[in-house]
Amino acid sequence: xxxxxxxxRLLQMGGRFWISVVVAAALILSACxxxxxxxxxxxxxxxxxxxxxxxxGKQDFQGAFLSLQTALRxxxxxxxxxxxLASLLEESASSEALFHRRKLxxxxxHLLEPKLAFVRTALRLGDVQMASKALKSIKGSQRKTAExxxxxxxxxxxxxxxxxxxxxxRDLVELRPExxxxxxxxxxxxxxxxxxxxxxxxxxxxxxxxxDEEFGLVALRALVRDALERHDVSAALSLSKRVSEMxxxxxxxxxxxxxxxxAAGSPSFDSWLSDLEKAALENTHFALELAKWKVSALGxxxxxxxxxxxxxxxxxxxxxxxxxxxxxxxxxxxxDLESLVAESAWRELEPMRLALLARAQAGQGxxxxxxxxxxxxxxxxxxxxxxxxxxxxxxxxxxxxxxxxLWMVAENDPRNISAxxxxxxxxxxxxxxxxxxRMMELVLKEKPSDRAAKYNVAALLLATGRQIxxxxxxxxxIYEDDPLNLGNAVLYxxxxxxxxxxxxxxxxxxGRDDLNKLGNDGAAYYSLVLSGCRRNEEARxxxxxxxxxxxxxxxxxxxxxxxxxxxxxxxxxxPD
Numbered sequence: 224x225x226x227x228x229x230x231x232r233l234l235q236m237g238g239r240f241w242i243s244v245v246v247a248a249a250l251i252l253s254a255c256x257x258x259x260x261x262x263x264x265x266x267x268x269x270x271x272x273x274x275x276x277x278x279x280g281k282q283d284f285q286g287a288f289l290s291l292q293t294a295l296r297x298x299x300x301x302x303x304x305x306x307x308l309a310s311l312l313e314e315s316a317s318s319e320a321l322f323h324r325r326k327l328x329x330x331x332x333h334l335l336e337p338k339l340a341f342v343r344t345a346l347r348l349g350d351v352q353m354a355s356k357a358l359k360s361i362k363g364s365q366r367k368t369a370e371x372x373x374x375x376x377x378x379x380x381x382x383x384x385x386x387x388x389x390x391x392x393r394d395l396v397e398l399r400p401e402x403x404x405x406x407x408x409x410x411x412x413x414x415x416x417x418x419x420x421x422x423x424x425x426x427x428x429x430x431x432x433x434x435d436e437e438f439g440l441v442a443l444r445a446l447v448r449d450a451l452e453r454h455d456v457s458a459a460l461s462l463s464k465r466v467s468e469m470x471x472x473x474x475x476x477x478x479x480x481x482x483x484x485x486a487a488g489s490p491s492f493d494s495w496l497s498d499l500e501k502a503a504l505e506n507t508h509f510a511l512e513l514a515k516w517k518v519s520a521l522g523x524x525x526x527x528x529x530x531x532x533x534x535x536x537x538x539x540x541x542x543x544x545x546x547x548x549x550x551x552x553x554x555x556x557x558x559d560l561e562s563l564v565a566e567s568a569w570r571e572l573e574p575m576r577l578a579l580l581a582r583a584q585a586g587q588g589x590x591x592x593x594x595x596x597x598x599x600x601x602x603x604x605x606x607x608x609x610x611x612x613x614x615x616x617x618x619x620x621x622x623x624x625x626x627x628x629l630w631m632v633a634e635n636d637p638r639n640i641s642a643x644x645x646x647x648x649x650x651x652x653x654x655x656x657x658x659x660x661r662m663m664e665l666v667l668k669e670k671p672s673d674r675a676a677k678y679n680v681a682a683l684l685l686a687t688g689r690q691i692x693x694x695x696x697x698x699x700x701i702y703e704d705d706p707l708n709l710g711n712a713v714l715y716x717x718x719x720x721x722x723x724x725x726x727x728x729x730x731x732x733x734g735r736d737d738l739n740k741l742g743n744d745g746a747a748y749y750s751l752v753l754s755g756c757r758r759n760e761e762a763r764x765x766x767x768x769x770x771x772x773x774x775x776x777x778x779x780x781x782x783x784x785x786x787x788x789x790x791x792x793x794x795x796x797x798p799d
Contacts, residue, residue, distance in 0.1 A: 327341075388412055523549070681718065
């Protein structure tokens, strides 16, 4: 019996052993398969990237695009394929290039170059807001590098802040005094935007460089633009012809000659333009530049006619669609605009598509439908806040209420002071205390020690009779910080009055020798304080200085309750 038990245990142990062996072998085989499959996918991705180089050599951009998509399907983290696809999309003026630039940042979060590449791509695509936001996100020591400073200078140029760009390039020259390229960029900018003396010096410097093998083309380009700006047509024609004939000349250089021919009214203009139009059909980015020039120089009809003649593959580009939409808007071709934006797939630009669709519907008299579409556009902006500036421009042009969009800017971008000021001004003109208070509360939340925000929050709360205890506390803090300031004193006094301490409030102001300098709101506060002390004659004398129409409705109502309606000697605004 004991022998049979021992034999059974031995068999069980042997079974477990072989099961363990099988499991281990399966795990090893799975690991080998995973490693092998990963290596195989990497090999396929590498092979696809090699095909891209061959396709680009044959100008087969579609083949290159398909090869890169294959590479990334096999190996999503393939850096070279991701960079190549971003560059290819950038050349075709596709905003999808930014998606891949962002992926590269996520794959290399500690490196500076992917972040700067994102900014450069955004600038090239004309998205200055996106470029600015991305550059602000770069922190620490990376902001002190020459590479960062150079891109920052390019952003200043795009933002039309040549003063800041000149300062940045001068700092860069000090940092890299041996870098001739940086010095040339500074000289070009001085020619474009510097004082007249600096322009003359820069012009002479660039003229001395036109035969330079490395920087001659850069110098000539700048001199052509300068000649066009000074309306020196003869110089512009001569210089631009030299530029267009240089071995390294680009399509944009031929555009310079086109501008010179146009300015001169040359009979060669039409044939040169025709040649450029044909060449532009091979490069979406250049086609867009040519179309934009047509809009400004020849008008939206000429530009739209040419854009409509483009191949379907180019017309489906969102940047091309946007430009064509602008042309249709300028020409009031509302039906064409509706067809354009209704059929297009704009992906990340969906808020703009809906905003333009709302414009087309309004242009055709479908106002209710337009308003519904507009609200959809606003909801889409909430999902894609980076599009708010573009949609805001449409709202302004179409005379829509911009407050909802301005709030998105105000709440998401504290540095955008202009949006906050505009909102506050709109609410002030309406005497809308709720709107003004909402804005000031936002500022105070971000900057709890901000005196102006404290003052405004306290004043608005007291004037509207809300949160009196908190408002009084804020008013006291402001007063204690600067008791000599009349505005601080009268606001604190008004807070005391509303908390039932009218006599203490009056004592705070009695004896001051600057009460004749009270502003409109201050005089209203003081008259109420005096009324609370039953000093009615003094109160009515102060009240006579108040322009009631300039007060908030809530404060006017307080005066009416205290004084029984409008006194005969109160200031009133005469109708315009």
